[in-house]
Amino acid sequence: MxxxxxxxxxxxxxxxxxxxxxxxxxxxxxxxxLHGLVLASALYGLAERIYSGDISxxxxxxxxxxxxxxxxxxxxxxxxxxxxxIESGILIALxxxxxxxxxxxxxxxxxxxxxGGVILNFLFSLLFGTLGFWSPDTWGPKFLFFIFLxxxxxxxxxxNILPDWLQSALFLTPFPYLTFMQTxxxxxxxxxxxxxxxxxxxxxxxxLFYLLNxxxxxxxxxxxxxxxx
Amino acid sequence: MPEPVITVRNxxxxxxxxxxxxxxxxxxxxxxxxxxxxxxxxxxxxxxxKQGEVVGFIGQNGAGKTTTLKMLAGLLYPTSGEVSxxxxxxxxxxxxxxxxxxxxxGQKNQLWWDLPAMETFLLNQAIYDIPNPRxxxxxxxxxxxxxxxxxxxxQVRKLSLGQRMKCELIAALLHNPKVLFLDEPTIGLDxxxxxxxxxxxxxxxxxxxxxxxxxxxxxxxxxxLCERVIMIDHGKKIYxxxxxxxxxxxxxxxxxxxxxxxxxxxxDLKKFxxxxxxxxxxxxxxxxxxxxTKIAARLLESLPVQDLNIEEAPLEAIIREVFGNRAKIx
Numbered sequence: 329m330x331x332x333x334x335x336x337x338x339x340x341x342x343x344x345x346x347x348x349x350x351x352x353x354x355x356x357x358x359x360x361x362l363h364g365l366v367l368a369s370a371l372y373g374l375a376e377r378i379y380s381g382d383i384s385x386x387x388x389x390x391x392x393x394x395x396x397x398x399x400x401x402x403x404x405x406x407x408x409x410x411x412x413x414i415e416s417g418i419l420i421a422l423x424x425x426x427x428x429x430x431x432x433x434x435x436x437x438x439x440x441x442x443x444g445g446v447i448l449n450f451l452f453s454l455l456f457g458t459l460g461f462w463s464p465d466t467w468g469p470k471f472l473f474f475i476f477l478x479x480x481x482x483x484x485x486x487x488n489i490l491p492d493w494l495q496s497a498l499f500l501t502p503f504p505y506l507t508f509m510q511t512x513x514x515x516x517x518x519x520x521x522x523x524x525x526x527x528x529x530x531x532x533x534x535x536l537f538y539l540l541n542x543x544x545x546x547x548x549x550x551x552x553x554x555x556x557x
Numbered sequence: 558m559p560e561p562v563i564t565v566r567n568x569x570x571x572x573x574x575x576x577x578x579x580x581x582x583x584x585x586x587x588x589x590x591x592x593x594x595x596x597x598x599x600x601x602x603x604x605x606x607k608q609g610e611v612v613g614f615i616g617q618n619g620a621g622k623t624t625t626l627k628m629l630a631g632l633l634y635p636t637s638g639e640v641s642x643x644x645x646x647x648x649x650x651x652x653x654x655x656x657x658x659x660x661x662x663g664q665k666n667q668l669w670w671d672l673p674a675m676e677t678f679l680l681n682q683a684i685y686d687i688p689n690p691r692x693x694x695x696x697x698x699x700x701x702x703x704x705x706x707x708x709x710x711x712q713v714r715k716l717s718l719g720q721r722m723k724c725e726l727i728a729a730l731l732h733n734p735k736v737l738f739l740d741e742p743t744i745g746l747d748x749x750x751x752x753x754x755x756x757x758x759x760x761x762x763x764x765x766x767x768x769x770x771x772x773x774x775x776x777x778x779x780x781x782l783c784e785r786v787i788m789i790d791h792g793k794k795i796y797x798x799x800x801x802x803x804x805x806x807x808x809x810x811x812x813x814x815x816x817x818x819x820x821x822x823x824x825d826l827k828k829f830x831x832x833x834x835x836x837x838x839x840x841x842x843x844x845x846x847x848x849x850t851k852i853a854a855r856l857l858e859s860l861p862v863q864d865l866n867i868e869e870a871p872l873e874a875i876i877r878e879v880f881g882n883r884a885k886i887x
Contacts, residue, residue: 384627388630389655391684549634
């Protein structure tokens with residue numbers, strides 16, 4: 329659908345919000361692939377698993393719960409990426425759009441940032457999971473989060489089309505580092521001198537959410553009721 | 558004297574629960590102001606268990622049995638007190654500790670629902686780091702003992718409750734745990750399957766000298782497997798000792814089952830004890846435990862007795878008696 333909307337806009341002009349037609353098409357494909365790679369998660373039901381006591385059998389085994397969940401996540405992402413690549417491959421073969429291909433340098437940065445995005449989203453998922461230590465009702469906060477995420481991570485449209493003040497505000501949050509910044513580096517729209525700044529910001533968010541998780545999980549385990557009996 | 562494998566000192570687990578009034582108004586009110594109540598699920602329990610012992614945890618629903626087991630397994634964090642299992646603090650969840658025990662919860666399962674049980678066994682082999690030859694040997698042995706050779710390749714959700722429980726036990730025992738916490742392992746099973754599992758647990762205890770704590774509402778499980786019992790009521794330990802001692806102490810009556818050569822009347826019988834059952838030429842009498850032998854002798858002299866049995870009262874009745882006399886014991 330995004331492809332159709334943007335195609336209509338590009339019929340009357342060659343540049344929309346700083347993107348030419350090839351860049352916008354590349355953006356749409358890349359956002360879809362990153363959605364499968366970064367934002368899709370097997371852990372959205374983690375809070376329910378905690379609240380219902382389903383994680384008890386994992387906690388009893390000589391394996392780190394977080395390693396186990398990480399492997400579940402990787403397996404799920406593998407499946408998502410395969411499905412996205414097949415779907416995108418068919419679309420590219422059918423419509424043969426112009427796709428912007430990055431340089432070797434930006435490809436490396438792109439892959440590192442994509443890995444960072446995966447870790448950041450994993451930490452978000454774990455954070456939402458901790459709600460299950462205290463409440464069975466996690467649907468509301470998750471729904472609000474995903475609605476906000478759709479807009480703020482650049483899934484529906486590139487964040488560059490937003491007013492400057494809103495963009496600045498969004499960059500005070502971790503959301504642009506989930507998929508939007510990865511698309512920008514892929515398209516070569518991030519200046520070399522900014523790469524280090526954004527890499528540091530991404531790393532900082534990862535460290536911050538890691539520490540927050542550590543605190544909340546420790547607190548949560550002390551409250552864990554291991555229900556189900 | 559061997560060192561205890563499990564030591565529990567002044568263990569407490571208190572839960573804070575909030576009380577909500579019924580209805581929409583109650584829900585709205587609970588958003589603004591909540592009344593919390595502290596429930597003492599386990600209240601100052603102490604005991605120790607030696608290697609190779611099979612101990613029965615007996616108590617009514619909500620007495621604190623499962624909560625105690627969950628604390629011993631490191632699932633629940635105690636409010637206060639000390640626990641040591643195999644020299645470890647369970648709450649630290651160290652790999653070396655987790656490789657040496659198993660907790661089987663009869664109403665929970667670790668098997669992957671949509672996959673054959675064999676997949677869970679293989680996953681456990683990897684998690685517990687069991688060398689392949691030992692894994693195959695243990696698996697074959699457990700599969701033979703429990704007679705589930707044909708079931709382990711079938712999706713778990715398609716197995717009967719009994720088959721599933723057997724597979725659960727296999728999954729829990731593949732790493733040959735030294736300590737086994739069994740919470741209602743025979744719940745919902747038919748009597749034949751209960752007996753099979755009991756025999757298996759007994760066999761496992763003897764072969765591996767494993768320490769076992771068992772909770773069950775089926776007194777046959779406790780009677781057959783446990784020499785020692787710990788009774789818990791409202792989170793407090795009310796008895797810890799031999800099962801035979803509690804029977805001797807609290808079983809006030811014995812049961813006389815009599816078959817007569819000719820029908821006898823109710824009047825002829827009632828002077829011997831309380832008639833529980835009388836149909837034509839067979840009867841069941843409840844008699845005082847200390848006088849049981851004398852009464853049996855008098856019965857043999859006075860009435861045309863063809864066959865006579867003196868039996869203990871059912872364990873369930875004795876346990877009821879104990880819980881009824883809780884104040885006296887405590």
